[in-house]
Amino acid sequence: MSHKAHLIPSKMTDLAVALITQNNVHEGWWRVYFKFEMTATNVNFKGHMYPAALLPIIEVGLMREADDKHSILAVDAAVVNPRSRILIPDGILQ
Numbered sequence: 001m002s003h004k005a006h007l008i009p010s011k012m013t014d015l016a017v018a019l020i021t022q023n024n025v026h027e028g029w030w031r032v033y034f035k036f037e038m039t040a041t042n043v044n045f046k047g048h049m050y051p052a053a054l055l056p057i058i059e060v061g062l063m064r065e066a067d068d069k070h071s072i073l074a075v076d077a078a079v080v081n082p083r084s085r086i087l088i089p090d091g092i093l094q
Contacts, residue, residue, distance in 0.1 A: 012031070012032050012073050013073060013075050015032050016030055016031055016062065016074070016075045017075055017080045019032065019060075019061070019062050020062065020075065020077045020080055020081050021080070021081050023062065024081075025062065025077045025081060026077055026078060026081055026082065026083045027077055027078050028064050028065075028067065028076075028077050028078075029064065029065045029066070029067055029070040029074040029076055029077070030062045030063065030064055030065065030074060030075060030077055031062070031063055031065055031070075031071055031073045031074040032061070032062065032063075033061055033062070034057050034059070034060055035057070035059035035060075035061075036055050036056065036057060036058065037055070037056055037058050038053060038054070039053070039054050040052065040054070041054060
C-alpha cells in the first residue's frame with residue numbers, strides 16, 4: 001500500500017489501540033503516556049547564540065487507568081482488542 005500523503009496523523013486513542021493490540025492487552029482501560037528528558041544547551045540561531053532547552057521523548061507506552069474513573073484519552077482493551085474465543089459446536093468433544 002502506498003500513501004501519497006507525507007503525514008498520516010493519528011488521535012491519541014488510535015495510538016492507544018495500536019499499542020494495546022501490539023502488546024496483546026485484553027482488559028482494562030489504558031491511555032498513552034510519554035516520558036521526556038530535559039537538557040539545556042546553547043544554539044546558534046541566525047548567527048546569534050541562545051540558551052535553549054531540549055525535551056526529547058525517550059519512551060512511549062501504555063498507562064492503566066481505573067475502570068471506574070478513566071480519562072477521555074483512555075480506551076477499553078476488552079472492546080478494542082477482545083480475547084479470541086473458539087466456539088466448539090455441541091457434540092464435537094464427546
